[in-house]
Amino acid sequence: MRKVEAGPFNRDILMKSVWSTMGLMVVLVFSAWTSESPPASNLLLQYCSDFRQIQMDVRDCAITPDSAARAFKQNIDNIRKVFGEDSCNNGAGYVYPVKGYRPKESIGGRGRGYRPDGFDLFDMDVQGSHPAHDLFIRDKNKDGLDDYTQQPADILAFSSGMVLACEKNWTVDSDRRGGNWIWIYDPCLNGVFYYAHNRKVVVDPGQWVEAGEKIAEMGRSGFNANKHRSPTHLHFMYLQIDAYGQPQPGNTYDWLLEARPVD
Incomplete structure (x- = not known):
C-alpha cells in the first residue's frame, strides 16, 4: 500500500486544483444529490480535467508513480470536499450495470x-493483476450485439455519482487497452467506478x-477487447479511496449479486 506523505508534485495540477471550493459547494449543496442538477461549474470541470490529466500522464509515463499518487490525493x-457526508442518500441502491441481464448469467467465472x-493505478510497469469483474452478454459471433435483440446492450450506472472523466474516441488502430471508458466518483462510498470497452459513451465529465441511468453501450473497444478471441464484455472495476487518499481495489462481486437488474 502506498502511503502518500507531503512533498512536491505536479505543480500545474496543484495550482489548478487549489482554487477556493466555496462557489462549487454552493451549487452542489442544493443540486448534486438530485437527478436535475444544473450545468457543472467551471471549478468542478477543472477537477474533472485534473483527474483525466493524471490518468493520461500515467498512461504516457509522463509522471512518476509517487508524483501521480500525490496529485491523485490532492485531486x-x-x-x-464538495460533497457533505451527511447529505449522502443512496436510496436507489445498486443497479446491475448490464441492462437485460441477471448477475449470475453475466458475471464472468x-x-x-x-x-x-x-495492482497499482500509477505504475504502467505493473502487469498481471485484474482487479475487476468482466460482465458478459450473449454474443456468439462477437459482433458487439446481443444475439437475441440484435442491439448493443445498454450500460447502466451501478450507483449514483459524478462522472469524472470519459473517453469517447477510441479507434481500432489504437493500442489503448481500455477503449472507450468512464470514471464515476461515488461520494457515498468515497470510491471510483471504472467502466471500460464501451461502444458508445453517452455521459460527460461533471455530469x-x-x-x-444509461451511461454507455457495451462494445468491443480496446486493444485486446477488440480482438476476435475476446468475448464481448464490460470491464467493471471499483477502487476504494483509503485513509491516505489512495485508490485500493475493491471486490464488487457480492454487490453485483445483490444489485437490482433492469429489463
Missing part, C-alpha cells in the same frame, strides 16, 4: 476473474448520474 481531496494482487 480526490478537492472533489471530496462466477467472480473468480477478480485478481487484485500487485451527475443516478443509479440505473
Whole structure:
C-alpha cells in the first residue's frame, strides 16, 4: 500500500486544483444529490480535467508513480470536499450495470476473474493483476450485439455519482487497452467506478448520474477487447479511496449479486 506523505508534485495540477471550493459547494449543496442538477461549474470541470490529466500522464509515463499518487490525493481531496457526508442518500441502491441481464448469467467465472494482487493505478510497469469483474452478454459471433435483440446492450450506472472523466474516441488502430471508458466518483462510498470497452459513451465529465441511468453501450473497444478471441464484455472495476487518499481495489462481486437488474 502506498502511503502518500507531503512533498512536491505536479505543480500545474496543484495550482489548478487549489482554487477556493466555496462557489462549487454552493451549487452542489442544493443540486448534486438530485437527478436535475444544473450545468457543472467551471471549478468542478477543472477537477474533472485534473483527474483525466493524471490518468493520461500515467498512461504516457509522463509522471512518476509517487508524483501521480500525490496529485491523485490532492485531486480526490478537492472533489471530496464538495460533497457533505451527511447529505449522502443512496436510496436507489445498486443497479446491475448490464441492462437485460441477471448477475449470475453475466458475471464472468462466477467472480473468480477478480485478481487484485500487485495492482497499482500509477505504475504502467505493473502487469498481471485484474482487479475487476468482466460482465458478459450473449454474443456468439462477437459482433458487439446481443444475439437475441440484435442491439448493443445498454450500460447502466451501478450507483449514483459524478462522472469524472470519459473517453469517447477510441479507434481500432489504437493500442489503448481500455477503449472507450468512464470514471464515476461515488461520494457515498468515497470510491471510483471504472467502466471500460464501451461502444458508445453517452455521459460527460461533471455530469451527475443516478443509479440505473444509461451511461454507455457495451462494445468491443480496446486493444485486446477488440480482438476476435475476446468475448464481448464490460470491464467493471471499483477502487476504494483509503485513509491516505489512495485508490485500493475493491471486490464488487457480492454487490453485483445483490444489485437490482433492469429489463
